[in-house]
Amino acid sequence: MIMKTKILHYPDLQKAKLRDSKSSNILSIKNEHFDDLKKLANGKKFYIKTYGCQANVRDEETIKGMLTQVGYEETNDIKNVDLIIINTCAVRENAEDKVYGEIGNLKKIRKENPDMVLAICGCMVEQPEILDFLIKTFPEVNLYFGTHEISYLYDLIYLALTTRERIVNIESKQGDVFEGLPSKRNNNYKAFVNIIYGCNKFCTYCIVPYTRGKERSRRFNDILDEVRELKKQGYKEITFLGQNVNAYGKDLNENHDFADLLEEAAKMGIPRIRFTTSHPWDFSSKMIDVIAKYDNIMKCIHLPVQSGNNQILKLMGRRYDREHYLNLVKEMRAKIPGLALSTDIIVGFPNETEEEFNDTLTLVDEVKYESAFTFIYSPRRGTPAAKMEDNISYKTKSERFQKLVDRLEIYISKDAETYVGTIQNVLVDCISKTDNKMVSGYTEKNKLVHFPGDETFIGQIVKVKITESHTYSLIGEIVHE
Numbered sequence: 001m002i003m004k005t006k007i008l009h010y011p012d013l014q015k016a017k018l019r020d021s022k023s024s025n026i027l028s029i030k031n032e033h034f035d036d037l038k039k040l041a042n043g044k045k046f047y048i049k050t051y052g053c054q055a056n057v058r059d060e061e062t063i064k065g066m067l068t069q070v071g072y073e074e075t076n077d078i079k080n081v082d083l084i085i086i087n088t089c090a091v092r093e094n095a096e097d098k099v100y101g102e103i104g105n106l107k108k109i110r111k112e113n114p115d116m117v118l119a120i121c122g123c124m125v126e127q128p129e130i131l132d133f134l135i136k137t138f139p140e141v142n143l144y145f146g147t148h149e150i151s152y153l154y155d156l157i158y159l160a161l162t163t164r165e166r167i168v169n170i171e172s173k174q175g176d177v178f179e180g181l182p183s184k185r186n187n188n189y190k191a192f193v194n195i196i197y198g199c200n201k202f203c204t205y206c207i208v209p210y211t212r213g214k215e216r217s218r219r220f221n222d223i224l225d226e227v228r229e230l231k232k233q234g235y236k237e238i239t240f241l242g243q244n245v246n247a248y249g250k251d252l253n254e255n256h257d258f259a260d261l262l263e264e265a266a267k268m269g270i271p272r273i274r275f276t277t278s279h280p281w282d283f284s285s286k287m288i289d290v291i292a293k294y295d296n297i298m299k300c301i302h303l304p305v306q307s308g309n310n311q312i313l314k315l316m317g318r319r320y321d322r323e324h325y326l327n328l329v330k331e332m333r334a335k336i337p338g339l340a341l342s343t344d345i346i347v348g349f350p351n352e353t354e355e356e357f358n359d360t361l362t363l364v365d366e367v368k369y370e371s372a373f374t375f376i377y378s379p380r381r382g383t384p385a386a387k388m389e390d391n392i393s394y395k396t397k398s399e400r401f402q403k404l405v406d407r408l409e410i411y412i413s414k415d416a417e418t419y420v421g422t423i424q425n426v427l428v429d430c431i432s433k434t435d436n437k438m439v440s441g442y443t444e445k446n447k448l449v450h451f452p453g454d455e456t457f458i459g460q461i462v463k464v465k466i467t468e469s470h471t472y473s474l475i476g477e478i479v480h481e
């Protein structure tokens with residue numbers, strides 16, 4: 001397929017790195033071709049596939065809301081589809097490899113359907129070299145848009161449909177805040193609520209600050225209005241989202257911080273409030289006090305540590321040291337009885353020595369996390385760490401990775417065992433993937449529980465007696481009151 005490429009904007013990592021102190025613009029959606037696209041899209045089918053973090057999942061919900069508003073209908077039948085959107089993640093190489101595989105698989109479908117729009121969006125295309133490669137390798141893709149362009153989706157699809165050119169619109173911006181975008185949530189009892197976009201931390205290994213722009217908070221009342229509306233609609237759980245929720249409000253002149261936001265939301269009475277992700281650098285005592293005070297703020301904190309060694313933390317640009325982190329954990333555990341702590345850890349940062357890695361193991365021994373995500377360091381082009389020479393072999397990194405997982409599992413299993421015999425409130429999510437007579441859901445502290453039940457349980461909070469524990473899940477039975 002030969003197609004001309006029309007570049008509206010192309011990403012530029014130097015621009016993506018800029019940070020000013022200006023407040024972000026609060027914008028509402030404006031598309032020239034909304035009505036034109038409505039005529040073309042009515043009854044047409046779309047398919048969307050999302051990779052990556054909750055920010056991407058929330059973007060997917062916005063995209064679905066926008067498409068539904070002009071008449072597109074969602075389908076899982078990829079063979080009969082008029083629009084395919086692949087929403088990508090750039091955080092590690094294996095996330096990108098999955099996307100290459102996915103687009104490769106779509107080649108045939110694309111050939112059979114020349115009128116279709118095949119779009120790639122999300123964090124991956126924010127990287128110029130990756131975008132060059134995609135354009136060269138996958139001529140069948142005819143629309144690329146970035147994380148800042150979702151609000152112009154109607155115009156972009158309209159252009160791709162009517163010009164028969166490959167449209168590229170990815171601008172490396174610090175970013176704005178869009179309010180009032182439509183949204184079709186994936187779930188009618190659990191909701192993600194964005195509170196702050198972007199990241200200013202620039203940890204040296206991480207691509208996210210380049211792909212998602214600067215830290216910019218939504219207005220306090222806009223967020224609370226959304227929570228109020230979700231409560232009215234019967235939602236049982238909300239999760240406040242941000243790359244770093246603790247920075248909430250710092251860029252606004254509203255005099256409200258994350259603790260204030262949590263407190264006001266808790267007072268509204270939604271049964272479960274969660275939040276992710278927290279950076280240890282700006283987690284305040286005031287936040288800990290608010291979490292301790294309200295029963296409906298779940299006693300779980302995801303507190304990425306990344307490494308237990310001070311030299312590595314310094315090279316990572318994390319802005320805290322081991323002692324600061326452990327003191328924070330101590331304060332949290334003292335003020336919030338029964339707190340469940342989870343974390344992210346990277347092994348194999350460039351030149352990490354055995355001793356430095358051992359500091360991560362001893363930190364795990366001290367904190368005794370209730371759950372954890374572990375990663376092998378993946379160099380991201382354009383980040384400072386990717387320029388560091390690295391003399392540690394992949395084999396050594398893999399061995400350390402396994403050692404770390406084994407160590408974490410000791411504590412995760414021990415914690416799981418303490419649940420046996422207790423009664424837990426479980427918000428039921430779905431029929432179990434392995435046994436259709438069982439349902440699966442999460443406790444307040446985010447432990448996965450399977451127990452006998454049917455689809456009438458989905459979306460309900462029920463009492464479950466725990467009868468058995470595994471490292472990553474619990475088995476139980478419903479308690480009839």
Ligand code: 5AD
Nearest residue numbers: 091205206304344345375376377378
């Ligand atoms: N390599 C490996 N893991 C990474 N993360 C972010 N960037 C990288 C990278 N380049 C991990 C961090 C972060 C989580 C979301 O992903 O642990 O907290």
Ligand code: SF4
Nearest residue numbers: 199201202203206208
């Ligand atoms: Fe990446 Fe660090 Fe920002 Fe998290 S805080 S998104 S790891 S730069």
